[in-house]
Amino acid sequence: MIVGQIACPLPPSAFLQSYDLILTSFPHFVPRLRDMGIASEYFRIGFDTRILEKLGKVDKNVDASFVGGISRHHGKAVPVLEYLAEKTPIEFFGYGSDSLPPNSPIRRKHHGEVWGLDMYRSLARSKITLNRHINVAENNANNMRLYEATGVGALLLTDRKDNLGELFDVGREVVAYSTQEEAAELITYFLAHPEEAAAIAAAGQRRTLSEHTYEQRMKELAPILQRHYRRKR
Numbered sequence: 001m002i003v004g005q006i007a008c009p010l011p012p013s014a015f016l017q018s019y020d021l022i023l024t025s026f027p028h029f030v031p032r033l034r035d036m037g038i039a040s041e042y043f044r045i046g047f048d049t050r051i052l053e054k055l056g057k058v059d060k061n062v063d064a065s066f067v068g069g070i071s072r073h074h075g076k077a078v079p080v081l082e083y084l085a086e087k088t089p090i091e092f093f094g095y096g097s098d099s100l101p102p103n104s105p106i107r108r109k110h111h112g113e114v115w116g117l118d119m120y121r122s123l124a125r126s127k128i129t130l131n132r133h134i135n136v137a138e139n140n141a142n143n144m145r146l147y148e149a150t151g152v153g154a155l156l157l158t159d160r161k162d163n164l165g166e167l168f169d170v171g172r173e174v175v176a177y178s179t180q181e182e183a184a185e186l187i188t189y190f191l192a193h194p195e196e197a198a199a200i201a202a203a204g205q206r207r208t209l210s211e212h213t214y215e216q217r218m219k220e221l222a223p224i225l226q227r228h229y230r231r232k233r
Contacts, residue, residue, distance in 0.1 A: 001229050005043070007143070009136050013038070021228045023221075025142040027163060039231075041224050044167075045144055046217045047151035047208050051120050055152065058124040063089045064187050065126040065154075067119060068145065070096030070106075077132040078106075083180040085109055088187045090130065093122045124152040127197060128190055130183065131158035141167060147212050150174065150204035155197045157186055167212070173204040 004016070005023045013036040016022060022033055023043040033040035066081060078100070084090045085105035092110040100106055114122050123129055131145040141161035149156045150173070158164065160176040168174040175190070177183035190197040210216075 001225070001232055003225070003228075007045075008134075020232055021225075023224075026137065027140050027142075028138055039228060041228075043221060043224065044142070044212070044217065045147065046212045046214045047147040049151070049209065049213050049215070051117075051151065054117055055120060055124055058121060058152075060125060060127050062091055062122070062125045062127065063191055064128040064130065065091050065093060065122060066130045067093045067114065067122045067126070067149075068132075069094050070099060076135055080132065080180040080183065081106055081130075084130065084184055084187070087184040089191070090187065093119070120148065120152055123149050123154050126154045127194070127201075128157055128187055129154040130187075131156060133159055133161065137161070139163075146174075147208055150201075150208040151212075153201055153205045155190060155201040156204055157183060157190075168204060168207055171200075173200065173207045175200065 001020045003021045004019045022040045030040045093114045095113045097110045129149045139162045141164040156174040160178045
């Protein structure tokens with residue numbers, strides 16, 4: 001049985017027809033793939049707890065961060081990031097800053113690319129970290145940063161999505177924004193209320209370590225694979 005996973009713009013169906021099953025963390029992709037005649041199941045990504053052992057103790061010396069890429073898939077996010085660069089002490093880590101205009105306020109606060117453990121360390125150093133989804137996510141929360149950020153104990157400030165409440169208790173385990181102004185207000189508020197921020201971050205980490213680990217995901221994956229394998233036979 002050939003199984004694939006996708007969480008990016010869908011290619012032409014001809015590229016997917018050879019798969020027996022396509023897993024996706026986008027709920028809205030499942031019916032679209034099935035309409036193409038491709039077996040598909042919703043399957044969330046998660047957090048690898050071994051990261052915590054490798055990181056060890058990390059000092060939280062970054063007030064607010066954005067750790068991620070800037071590319072054509074993230075076009076709608078750039079104005080938000082530039083607004084926050086002007087209005088808050090947010091710092092930036094990741095790839096793609098060379099694609100920004102020379103006068104972009106992001107450039108002044110960008111620390112370059114971080115990969116692997118350095119990427120996780122940048123998140124762990126952050127009191128607050130901002131998340132935003134790529135355009136193709138539409139109204140659904142799905143990405144790695146949800147679990148990476150909460151998993152290492154940062155307060156996750158993420159874009160509000162229809163299904164976010166199925167993953168975390170919004171306001172108690174993560175916080176969500178709908179506009180750039182709201183994001184700036186939340187960063188300012190939680191930096192001024194560090195105990196409240198730390199409590200939400202700790203609750204978010206507990207949720208991820210109890211429900212969103214890859215150990216838990218494998219327990220969810222096994223019956224999916226068994227069911228489709230039986231159908232294939």
